Amino acid sequence: MNYEQQEAMTSIQKSLTLLTLGEEDKEVVEHVFRNEWAPVRDLITDRGSNLSLKLVCCMCSVGPPQSVVIAIGRAKSRIFAEVDEKGRHPLHYLCYYGAPTFAIVYAAQCHIAALEKKDTGKKTPLDYLFSMPWEYYKEDKEVVTLELQKCHSLKCYDAESKLPNEVALKRWGHKVVIEERIKCFMVCSIECISSKNGEVEGGCLSDIADEIREKCDNVLDEVGKNGNIVRLDPYRLGETKFAIVVKTQTKDDCEAVYKSLCQGSLGSLNHGDVSLGIGCVYCNESIGSHTLQELLKEASELEGKVKETLESAESTDIKDETGGQNRNVSPWTESKMSEFTGKDFYPDFAVSSGSLDA
Numbered sequence: 001m002n003y004e005q006q007e008a009m010t011s012i013q014k015s016l017t018l019l020t021l022g023e024e025d026k027e028v029v030e031h032v033f034r035n036e037w038a039p040v041r042d043l044i045t046d047r048g049s050n051l052s053l054k055l056v057c058c059m060c061s062v063g064p065p066q067s068v069v070i071a072i073g074r075a076k077s078r079i080f081a082e083v084d085e086k087g088r089h090p091l092h093y094l095c096y097y098g099a100p101t102f103a104i105v106y107a108a109q110c111h112i113a114a115l116e117k118k119d120t121g122k123k124t125p126l127d128y129l130f131s132m133p134w135e136y137y138k139e140d141k142e143v144v145t146l147e148l149q150k151c152h153s154l155k156c157y158d159a160e161s162k163l164p165n166e167v168a169l170k171r172w173g174h175k176v177v178i179e180e181r182i183k184c185f186m187v188c189s190i191e192c193i194s195s196k197n198g199e200v201e202g203g204c205l206s207d208i209a210d211e212i213r214e215k216c217d218n219v220l221d222e223v224g225k226n227g228n229i230v231r232l233d234p235y236r237l238g239e240t241k242f243a244i245v246v247k248t249q250t251k252d253d254c255e256a257v258y259k260s261l262c263q264g265s266l267g268s269l270n271h272g273d274v275s276l277g278i279g280c281v282y283c284n285e286s287i288g289s290h291t292l293q294e295l296l297k298e299a300s301e302l303e304g305k306v307k308e309t310l311e312s313a314e315s316t317d318i319k320d321e322t323g324g325q326n327r328n329v330s331p332w333t334e335s336k337m338s339e340f341t342g343k344d345f346y347p348d349f350a351v352s353s354g355s356l357d358a
Helices: 003-018 023-033 037-050 053-060 066-075 090-097 101-110 112-116 125-131 138-154 166-170 175-179 202-226 251-266 289-312 336-340 348-353
Strands: 184-194 230-236 241-248 274-283
Touching: 023 037, 023 053, 037 066, 037 202, 053 066, 053 090, 053 101, 066 101, 090 101, 090 112, 090 125, 101 112, 101 138, 112 125, 112 138, 125 138, 166 230, 166 289, 184 202, 184 251, 184 289, 202 230, 202 241, 202 251, 230 251, 241 251, 241 289, 251 274, 274 289, 289 336
Parallel strands: none
Antiparallel strands: 184 241, 184 274, 230 241
C-alpha cells in the first residue's frame, strides 16, 4: 500500500467516526479502502437515486478519480443539493475536512446556492474553508479558495430562485459536451402566463422556480435510467422568464425529455392562475455558445406564438379540444441550425483563438 492509499484510508476512517453509514454504504466503502475504484463506480451507478449524502461526503473527501465524482452526479443529480440533520450540504463537509480541487468545485457547480447556506451552527461552506486547517490536500486549499470565491463573487445565479441566470447562460461552455459525446440539444423558452390579466404576481415566481428545478430533476432521473448521459440545466433569464438547456447523447432521449418534461410535468404546471408558455427547439448536432443563443431565440419565438394563441382563445383550458397535447407547449421543432448538421464542429473559443487546446 502506497502513501496516497494510506492517506485515503486515514481520511475516510476519520470521516466514518462522524458519519454513521448504512450497511449498503459500507459495501462501497470496503472497495474504497482497497482503492478499487472501478467497482465503486459500478455500485454508485447501481444505487442511483438511493445514493446517500453521507457516503458521498466520505468518498469525495478521500480524493477519488474525477470519473467517480462525475459518476456520483450522474447517478443522483440532486445529491449535492441535499442537506442532513445538521443542515449541511456535502459542500460543508468537503470544505471542513479538505478534498481535491475537482471534487469541491464540482460540488459547488452542481449546487452553487450551497455556498451561502448556513448549517445549524450558523456556518457556511466558505466559513469552514477559511477557518478549518486541512489535514489532507493542503496543497489544493489555495486554489479551492480562489475558485469558490470566484463562483461566489460572480453571482451567476438568481438570488431568490437560486437558479443560474443569463450571465451563466452566456458563459456556457463546451468541454463537458465534447467529453461526454453529447449529440442532441434542446432549448426550452418558458414564460409565466396569467389567465386573468396577463400580469404575474412576483410572490409566486420563486415557488415556480423551485417546481421547475424539481421537475427537471425528476425527469432527469426518469430518462437517465437507460444509462445514457442526459443533462437538464434550468436558468432564470428575467422576472417571469426561464430557459432549460437539454443535452443528450441520442435524439430519442431528447424527445423523451420533451414529452415527459415539456408536454408532461411543466406543461400541466399550474400555480393559482399562472401556467407556463413553453417553446421547444432541438438540434441533432453539437453546438457552440453562439448557436445556443440562436436556439434560444428560436425557442422564444415559438413561445411567443404559443402565448398569442392562448390569449386569443375563448377557453382558458390549456388542453386542446381532443385532450391531447397541451396548447401552452409548442410542437417539438427542429431548429433552423440543422442546415449545418454534418459539418465539423469546433468550439467558438477554439476557432477564435486558432487552437483546439485553448
